[in-house]
Amino acid sequence: MSAAGRARAVTARAAPDGLRLRDVPLILMYHGVADVAEDPNRLHVTPARFAQQLAWLRSRGLRGVGIGELAHAVREGRQRGLVGITFDDGYTSVLDAALPELRRHGFGATVFVISGRLGGTNEWDQGPAWPLLAADQVRELAAAGLEIGSHGATHVRLASLGAPRLAAETGGSRAALAALLGGPVRGFAYPYGSMDAAARQAVRDAGYQYACAVEAAGGELGFMALPRIYAGQQDNAARLAAKRLLYRGYIAVRRRHQ
Ligand SMILES: [Zn+2]
Numbered sequence: 001m002s003a004a005g006r007a008r009a010v011t012a013r014a015a016p017d018g019l020r021l022r023d024v025p026l027i028l029m030y031h032g033v034a035d036v037a038e039d040p041n042r043l044h045v046t047p048a049r050f051a052q053q054l055a056w057l058r059s060r061g062l063r064g065v066g067i068g069e070l071a072h073a074v075r076e077g078r079q080r081g082l083v084g085i086t087f088d089d090g091y092t093s094v095l096d097a098a099l100p101e102l103r104r105h106g107f108g109a110t111v112f113v114i115s116g117r118l119g120g121t122n123e124w125d126q127g128p129a130w131p132l133l134a135a136d137q138v139r140e141l142a143a144a145g146l147e148i149g150s151h152g153a154t155h156v157r158l159a160s161l162g163a164p165r166l167a168a169e170t171g172g173s174r175a176a177l178a179a180l181l182g183g184p185v186r187g188f189a190y191p192y193g194s195m196d197a198a199a200r201q202a203v204r205d206a207g208y209q210y211a212c213a214v215e216a217a218g219g220e221l222g223f224m225a226l227p228r229i230y231a232g233q234q235d236n237a238a239r240l241a242a243k244r245l246l247y248r249g250y251i252a253v254r255r256r257h258q
Pocket residue numbers: 088089151155191192
């Protein structure tokens with residue numbers, strides 16, 4: 001092979017954590033599933049809307065899965081027909097309202113919990129407080145087949161965080177959850193989607209196999225920064241269909257402008 005050919009072959013191959021744009025999977029990001037009166041941060045979908053969204057996925061021949069399973073499928077090139085479903089923060093409404101609906105469809109999902117705030121509330125948000133899953137409820141979700149991932153130890157932004165704190169939020173949280181679950185924890189989700197190269201390295205060093213971001217562009221895109229799409233109360237079938245069609249184009253545009 002010529003030198004130029006070799007160079008092309010190298011750039012065509014994805015880096016260990018890298019991901020080609022065409023392989024970027026569709027991952028939906030939820031928080032709570034409940035009928036709440038006041039929701040300034042738009043963290044909830046109603047159970048009825050959630051049911052409708054899962055029914056839509058199924059009607060398109062898609063199956064909702066946790067991100068551990070999805071990442072494995074992407075690495076093996078057999079992700080067709082799979083859509084990642086994630087819940088950040090670990091609200092009790094995931095157990096009460098989302099789990100029964102997921103089960104009805106035979107879908108999986110990943111719930112990213114905050115290891116140092118189990119049984120607490122979302123104090124970091126301005127606005128109403130909602131209860132977070134306690135340790136035994138996290139175990140209950142795991143026993144029901146959902147994947148449990150880490151959303152940090154305390155829900156702080158990881159970008160620009162000092163090394164000791166970064167290690168506590170990533171590796172410390174992983175160890176705490178592994179002890180709680182009695183098994184390895186494979187996934188991480190960055191609080192607020194906040195990350196930088198040091199944060200991605202800390203997540204990798206902590207032993208996680210993948211991490212979910214919100215937006216990830218250019219060189220960030222990879223298994224340590226999987227982009228996700230917000231799924232909200234406004235997302236009826238038409239809007240979900242549009243998001244599904246457009247998400248790779250959106251990521252591509254962000255790559256070019258970085
Ligand atoms: Zn969060």
